[in-house]
Amino acid sequence: MTMSVPQKRKHMLSVDFKQRSGSSKRHKEHGHSHQHKKPRYVDAPDEEQSPRKSATELNGTTPQKLVNGYKVPKPHGHNNLNRINGVGESSRSKNFRSNSSTDLQLQEQRKQLPIAKGRDALVAEIGKHDVTVLLGETGSGKTTQVPQYLLENGVAGKGMIAVTQPRRVAATSLADRVSKEQGASVGDIVGYSVRFDEKYTSGTRIKYMTDGMIVRELMSDPLLSKYSVVIVDEAHERTLRTDLLIANLKTIQKKRNSTLDPKGKGNADKMNPLKVIIMSATLDAEKFSKFFHNAKIIYVKGRQHPVTIYHSSESQVDYVDAAMRTFFQVHVDQPPGDVLIFLPGEYEPHFIRVPELKNALGQEDIESLEKSITFFAKRLPADKMDVLILPMYASQSAHKNTKVFESAPSNTRKCILATNVAETSITIPGVKYVIDTGKCKEKQYLARDSGGGFDTLLTRDITKSSAMQRAGRAGREGKGVCFRLYTEQAFESMKRTAEPEILRCSLTSSILQLKCIGQNMEELDLMDKPDIDAIYSALKTLWLLGAIDKEQKLTSTGRRMASFPTEPHLSRSILASSEHNCTKEILTIVSILSSSSKLFLDISDQREAASDSRRKFRHPSGDHMTILNTFRSYEEVSKSESKSQRKEWCKKHFINEKCLIEGKKIREQLIDVCKKVGLDPNSSCGENEDPVIKSLGYGLVGNSAFLQPDGSYKQTMGHSIVKIHPGSCMVNEKVPAIIYDELVYTNQIYARGVSAIPRSFFLKHAALSQRQA
DNA sequence: CGCGAGGGC
Known part of the structure; x- marks a missing residue:
C-alpha cells in the first residue's frame, strides 16, 4: 500500500485522447447521405440541433483534452425525412427494471415516451401504406408502443400483430412489459412465442416472438395468414432469419394485398391484407425502403443521455x-x-x-x-x-x-x-x-x-x-x-x-427449410443474395445427407429432417438412430451439441485440473460418447442430490451446468418431434457404442477425415489437412478415420467434437448414396 | 502444446 500512483507512471504511460474534429464530421458519423423524396414533417419540426455540450474538464495530470459533446445516436442530417418529435426524460428500451408502477403511472409513462406525441400521425401513415420503415432511436418507445397504437386504433383489423426480435430475452421481456401497459397478464391480449416457451391464447392480439420462430411458422403457414401486421424489429442486425422473413413478407404481400391473382381472377386472400413495418436503427433505412419499392421512411426521435466521445490521438497497437x-x-x-x-x-x-x-x-x-x-x-x-x-x-x-x-x-x-x-x-x-x-x-x-x-x-x-x-x-x-x-x-x-x-454463414439449414415451402434460395427475392457457390455447397451437403435428390428435389428424409430444430447433420443422425436402435443415446448427444453453451468450460490456469477431472467421463471412441457419459453421470447425480449439490458436482468436475440444463430442455423438445414423425425416442443400445457412432456417421459423413501416413488427418471430402482440436479427448490419438462436429479455422484448421469411426463405414455409405441417387 | 464472438429453431 505504500506504493502509490507513481507506480502507475512507472509502467503506464497515459493514453492520449484527442478532441473530435468539427461538427461536419459528426454528421458523417451518422453515416447518412440521404436524398430522400419528400421532405415533410409529421409533427412540428425538431428544433434541437447538434448538442454542443462542453464536457467536464478532466482533473489531474492526464493529458486528455476536452471535446465536443456527443449524443448517441443523433438525428442530424435527417431533415429530409419525416420526423416525429417527442420530449421527455428517462426511458429504457428493453430491459425493464422495477415493476412496482401502478397502472396509472404506467399510462403516464406511456404518454411521456418520445413516440407518443406523434401517435396520430404515425398511425395514419402506417394505415396508408403496406410497408413502413420506422427509423427509431434508442429510447423512443417504438417497440412497445407501435403495436399498441395499431391495436387500439383498429389498424390491425381482426388479425394478430407479430413483433419479431432477434433474441429470446427481448421477446419475453417486451411481452411482459406491454401486457402490464395493457393491464392484462402475459398471454392474454399480449403474448410471446420463443423456443421452449410460449404464452398466448386465441384472444392474443400482439405476439412478440423470435425471428426464428416466425420463420419456422412459415413452414406450416406460408402466407402467415394469422397475422394482419408483421413488425420486424432490429432489422438492421440482418440476422439470417430476419432476412429470410423479410424476403417472404414481400412475396406474401404480393399474394395477400393485390386485388387480382396472377390469373386475373378475384383473389380470395385480398380480404386478409398484410401490413409490414420494418424497424431499424438509423444506418440502413434507405436500403430497406428501396427493397420494398421505396417504402415510406418515418423517423422517430429517441431519448438517450449525452455521451462524450474521445478518440485516442494515436492508434493503439x-x-x-x-x-x-x-x-x-x-x-x-x-x-x-x-x-x-x-x-x-x-x-x-x-x-x-x-x-x-x-x-x-x-x-x-x-x-x-x-x-x-x-x-x-x-x-x-x-x-x-x-x-x-x-x-x-x-x-x-x-x-x-x-x-x-x-x-x-x-x-x-x-x-x-x-x-x-x-x-x-x-x-x-x-x-x-x-x-x-x-x-x-x-x-x-x-x-x-x-x-x-x-x-x-x-x-x-x-x-x-x-x-x-x-x-x-x-x-x-x-x-x-x-x-x-x-x-x-x-x-x-x-x-x-x-x-x-x-x-457469412452456412446455408444448409435455411435451404432445407425453404425447400419445405417450395422455395429455392437462389430464386428468392432477398435483400442480399448469397454467393451461388455457397448455395451449391449447401445443396451438395443436403444431397449427401439424403435430404434432396439429384434433381435437388426434397426427399421424404429431407422433410422429416426439417421438422427437427437442429442442424441438418444432427437431424440426419437422429433419423439414422431409429434404424440402429439408439435414438435415446443420439438424442442426448444431439441435445448437448445443440446447446448454446459448451459442456466443458476451459479456464486457462486450471486447464490441467479440468481435464484430469473430466477423464472420468472419457470414452475411448471419442467426444460424442464422452458427452453421453457425462450426461448420464449428471442424471445419476440428479436422482439423489439436491440442486445445490448438483451445482457443486458440476463445479468440481469443471462441467457447465448451463449446458446440461439447456440440453435437457432441447432433449424434451426433440422427443416430442420424434413422436410426431413416428420415431421411438426410447429405442436404446445400452452400453454398446457402435450403433451410436454409425448413426452419427450418417449425419457427419461430410465431416470426416482419414489418417495419413505422416500422422496428419486429411478430409475425405475436400483437400484440407485438419488437426484435432486441443479441447477434444482425441487430441493425441491416431485412429484410421474420424468424424467431427465442425471445423474451425484459427491458426490452423481444427476439428472439434471428434470420434473414431471404422474406415469401412464410408465404403458402405458411399454405396448407399449411389443407390439413393 | 495447441484452442477460446454473439445469436436462433
Missing part, C-alpha cells in the same frame, strides 16, 4: 494494454461510475503486459486484463476507490455472470470486461464510462464446393454502427463518457454496418 491504462486514467481522475470495457474475446494471443506477472500470465485478453488491473489497483493510494473486476461473456457460467448485475459496495468501482454480449444482448446497470478497443471477433463461414466448409473466427475492426452502440452503453442512466482506443480517422474508415449474416 496493444489495445489490451491501452485499455488498462485508460481504465486507470478514468479511475484516478473521474467521478464514481462503473466502467465497461469492450474486448474481442476471452482469449487472444498477445503481448505480455506486466513484466512482474510474466510467468503468472497467459496470453489472454479478458483474463490478463483482469490480472493486470488487479495488480495495479492494489497499489493505488488508500483514498482511491476499490476496484471490482468482473469478466462477462456468454459462454461463462451463469453464476459468474450474475455478479455483473449486482451493485458494488459504495466505495467500489465496478470494471466490467465484456465481449459483444454487452453490446446488444444485455444491459449492465451503473455504467458511466465505456472503453472501446474497437475490436470484435467475427465468425465467417467459408463454404467449400466439396460440400461443407469451415468457420473462421478472426479478430476484426468493429463497424461504425457497432462503435455507436458501444458508446451508447455509457448513456443509459445519465451523462456518460466513451473512450475509443482508436483514432477518429480509424473510426471514419470503419465500415458502416456489418455484413448480413446470410453472406
Whole structure:
C-alpha cells in the first residue's frame, strides 16, 4: 500500500485522447447521405440541433483534452425525412427494471415516451401504406408502443400483430412489459412465442416472438395468414432469419394485398391484407425502403443521455494494454461510475503486459486484463476507490455472470470486461464510462464446393454502427463518457454496418427449410443474395445427407429432417438412430451439441485440473460418447442430490451446468418431434457404442477425415489437412478415420467434437448414396 | 502444446 500512483507512471504511460474534429464530421458519423423524396414533417419540426455540450474538464495530470459533446445516436442530417418529435426524460428500451408502477403511472409513462406525441400521425401513415420503415432511436418507445397504437386504433383489423426480435430475452421481456401497459397478464391480449416457451391464447392480439420462430411458422403457414401486421424489429442486425422473413413478407404481400391473382381472377386472400413495418436503427433505412419499392421512411426521435466521445490521438497497437491504462486514467481522475470495457474475446494471443506477472500470465485478453488491473489497483493510494473486476461473456457460467448485475459496495468501482454480449444482448446497470478497443471477433463461414466448409473466427475492426452502440452503453442512466482506443480517422474508415449474416454463414439449414415451402434460395427475392457457390455447397451437403435428390428435389428424409430444430447433420443422425436402435443415446448427444453453451468450460490456469477431472467421463471412441457419459453421470447425480449439490458436482468436475440444463430442455423438445414423425425416442443400445457412432456417421459423413501416413488427418471430402482440436479427448490419438462436429479455422484448421469411426463405414455409405441417387 | 464472438429453431 505504500506504493502509490507513481507506480502507475512507472509502467503506464497515459493514453492520449484527442478532441473530435468539427461538427461536419459528426454528421458523417451518422453515416447518412440521404436524398430522400419528400421532405415533410409529421409533427412540428425538431428544433434541437447538434448538442454542443462542453464536457467536464478532466482533473489531474492526464493529458486528455476536452471535446465536443456527443449524443448517441443523433438525428442530424435527417431533415429530409419525416420526423416525429417527442420530449421527455428517462426511458429504457428493453430491459425493464422495477415493476412496482401502478397502472396509472404506467399510462403516464406511456404518454411521456418520445413516440407518443406523434401517435396520430404515425398511425395514419402506417394505415396508408403496406410497408413502413420506422427509423427509431434508442429510447423512443417504438417497440412497445407501435403495436399498441395499431391495436387500439383498429389498424390491425381482426388479425394478430407479430413483433419479431432477434433474441429470446427481448421477446419475453417486451411481452411482459406491454401486457402490464395493457393491464392484462402475459398471454392474454399480449403474448410471446420463443423456443421452449410460449404464452398466448386465441384472444392474443400482439405476439412478440423470435425471428426464428416466425420463420419456422412459415413452414406450416406460408402466407402467415394469422397475422394482419408483421413488425420486424432490429432489422438492421440482418440476422439470417430476419432476412429470410423479410424476403417472404414481400412475396406474401404480393399474394395477400393485390386485388387480382396472377390469373386475373378475384383473389380470395385480398380480404386478409398484410401490413409490414420494418424497424431499424438509423444506418440502413434507405436500403430497406428501396427493397420494398421505396417504402415510406418515418423517423422517430429517441431519448438517450449525452455521451462524450474521445478518440485516442494515436492508434493503439496493444489495445489490451491501452485499455488498462485508460481504465486507470478514468479511475484516478473521474467521478464514481462503473466502467465497461469492450474486448474481442476471452482469449487472444498477445503481448505480455506486466513484466512482474510474466510467468503468472497467459496470453489472454479478458483474463490478463483482469490480472493486470488487479495488480495495479492494489497499489493505488488508500483514498482511491476499490476496484471490482468482473469478466462477462456468454459462454461463462451463469453464476459468474450474475455478479455483473449486482451493485458494488459504495466505495467500489465496478470494471466490467465484456465481449459483444454487452453490446446488444444485455444491459449492465451503473455504467458511466465505456472503453472501446474497437475490436470484435467475427465468425465467417467459408463454404467449400466439396460440400461443407469451415468457420473462421478472426479478430476484426468493429463497424461504425457497432462503435455507436458501444458508446451508447455509457448513456443509459445519465451523462456518460466513451473512450475509443482508436483514432477518429480509424473510426471514419470503419465500415458502416456489418455484413448480413446470410453472406457469412452456412446455408444448409435455411435451404432445407425453404425447400419445405417450395422455395429455392437462389430464386428468392432477398435483400442480399448469397454467393451461388455457397448455395451449391449447401445443396451438395443436403444431397449427401439424403435430404434432396439429384434433381435437388426434397426427399421424404429431407422433410422429416426439417421438422427437427437442429442442424441438418444432427437431424440426419437422429433419423439414422431409429434404424440402429439408439435414438435415446443420439438424442442426448444431439441435445448437448445443440446447446448454446459448451459442456466443458476451459479456464486457462486450471486447464490441467479440468481435464484430469473430466477423464472420468472419457470414452475411448471419442467426444460424442464422452458427452453421453457425462450426461448420464449428471442424471445419476440428479436422482439423489439436491440442486445445490448438483451445482457443486458440476463445479468440481469443471462441467457447465448451463449446458446440461439447456440440453435437457432441447432433449424434451426433440422427443416430442420424434413422436410426431413416428420415431421411438426410447429405442436404446445400452452400453454398446457402435450403433451410436454409425448413426452419427450418417449425419457427419461430410465431416470426416482419414489418417495419413505422416500422422496428419486429411478430409475425405475436400483437400484440407485438419488437426484435432486441443479441447477434444482425441487430441493425441491416431485412429484410421474420424468424424467431427465442425471445423474451425484459427491458426490452423481444427476439428472439434471428434470420434473414431471404422474406415469401412464410408465404403458402405458411399454405396448407399449411389443407390439413393 | 495447441484452442477460446454473439445469436436462433
